Amino acid sequence: MGTTQAARGNGVAVADAPEPKYWHLRTVLVRALDSEFQAGEVLPNERDLSARFGVARATLRQALDQLELEGRLVRRRGIGTLVAAPRMGVPVAETAGRDSWRIVDAGYAPAPAAVATTLGIPADEPVHAVRRLRMMHGQAIGAETLYVPDAVVPHVPAIFAKSSIADSSRARSVLRQLQRLELDGESRTVELGVAEEEQARMLERPPGTPVLVLTTRYQAQGGTAAVAVSTYRADMCRLTFGASGVVDVTPAAPAAEVRTAS
Amino acid sequence: MGTTQAARGNGVAVADAPEPKYWHLRTVLVRALDSEFQAGEVLPNERDLSARFGVARATLRQALDQLELEGRLVRRRGIGTLVAAPRMGVPVAETAGRDSWRIVDAGYAPAPAAVATTLGIPADEPVHAVRRLRMMHGQAIGAETLYVPDAVVPHVPAIFAKSSIADSSRARSVLRQLQRLELDGESRTVELGVAEEEQARMLERPPGTPVLVLTTRYQAQGGTAAVAVSTYRADMCRLTFGASGVVDVTPAAPAAEVRTAS
DNA sequence: GAGTGGTCTAGACCACACG
DNA sequence: GTGTGGTCTAGACCACTCT
Known part of the structure; x- marks a missing residue:
């Protein structure tokens, strides 16, 4: 059993909580997005990212899927993965x-x-x-x-x-x-x-x-x-x-271009 | 090009609209769910289904993911995939x-x-x-x-x-x-x-x-x-x-058990 | 133990945008 | 053409539930 856990070792895994790699990855990326990125910035491409984190591309994509669902990322075919503006x-x-x-x-x-x-x-x-x-x-x-x-x-x-x-x-x-x-x-x-x-x-x-x-x-x-x-x-x-009277709630969008082209 | 389309052939693909296999699969499954299944029923397992439709298990799962997001299916580890009750x-x-x-x-x-x-x-x-x-x-x-x-x-x-x-x-x-x-x-x-x-x-x-x-x-x-x-x-x-006064909206749940155990 | 869904891998090819 | 994300495959192993 202990062997199993170690063998699977996702780099941070502890015997206690077998957290999926993609979920851990998401957590790491969320922190990076919060601290090191601006809306509209382009992330490294998926092949580079997966290599950097030492996971298969499919696993990285599972993490990106989550972030896209949360509205944190925008992926554009042929272009790249961008940091999304707030909803x-x-x-x-x-x-x-x-x-x-x-x-x-x-x-x-x-x-x-x-x-x-x-x-x-x-x-x-x-x-x-x-x-x-x-x-x-x-x-x-x-x-x-x-x-x-x-x-x-x-x-x-x-x-x-x-x-x-x-x-x-x-x-x-x-x-x-x-x-x-x-x-x-x-x-x-x-x-x-x-x-x-x-x-x-x-x-x-x-x-x-x-x-x-x-x-x-x-x-x-x-x-x-x-x-x-x-x-x-x-x-x-x-x-x-x-929201009686309160209409806006929308930031003035300095990086509105992020969402401009779908 | 024509060769490419044919080679990719997802069984229903036409040169006109290169619809992804998983999306087509979802459509097929939606129809099946609407006509042939009752809430609470168990679907065939993923390996059987993927074989039956002639796709990789991962592709079938992509279709099931969609249906789960829509609240049409409930998947339980170790048990199987069930038809969900209405929301x-x-x-x-x-x-x-x-x-x-x-x-x-x-x-x-x-x-x-x-x-x-x-x-x-x-x-x-x-x-x-x-x-x-x-x-x-x-x-x-x-x-x-x-x-x-x-x-x-x-x-x-x-x-x-x-x-x-x-x-x-x-x-x-x-x-x-x-x-x-x-x-x-x-x-x-x-x-x-x-x-x-x-x-x-x-x-x-x-x-x-x-x-x-x-x-x-x-x-x-x-x-x-x-x-x-x-x-x-x-x-x-x-x-x-x-919904002033209108409280229910919930079917009396003949198959309420579907959602009983998470 | 047997069967199920969940995770992960390595690799291939496709569709799209851009220079 | 080159680079990007999107789709698909075949196979492996893990975690869980039930018998």
């Missing part, structure tokens, strides 16, 4: 600033089963689906699809209503009418997810990117008038709630 | 049910730098740190540390105040006084993190487990009276906000 505070206000959204388009098709259930409509009933991007500091940090049943926005022009073609005119029409609605309130949920193909494309990230999934139920007249499913880049965003 | 809705109410918390202990030491800044106190000033567990369905799904400056709870008995020994009597004393405070409101943030050693231990999970980090600032008299940092298991929790 942005993203307000999820009751009436979230509408100028921070960029409309993409809107379609008219059945919603996902879970959404249809929440809306209290048949699973095969088509609804308006407005897609838009949450912009911050000039870049897309979140993608949202807003599902609105026909009955809630009865005045969408028939030109749009009958067509399933996605366009932004329909989006504006739906949003306009939704804003006029008297809402009783909103309830929200947050959970962890991964970006599927469509969202990944909108966020300009590879599929599988971890995202914070924010689901908003807009209540009106005792029921749910609309549902919004927003996916925010988990590496870049810190969602902020109910 | 629990965890209310983050203004006055979150106090009986869903289990007090662990409380200490008296300087808070992390970021917390001290928020509280507007010197980084080296000791504060009360109450640690407790969020329980649901009989299991710990979140761990919280509540930081309260001395000035906010002046009536903590001197027996506790002078000692840095962690115990639950101090915790109760601090919580009691905090409840009597008149709060102007609370602001919250949610972001993705990974469980460090201490939290991991409290949650009975390995270090590096992804967690939703919920930071609550309790406002009083124009300032921040206290700060709570809660880490919830990202694989099991869906945080719910402002």
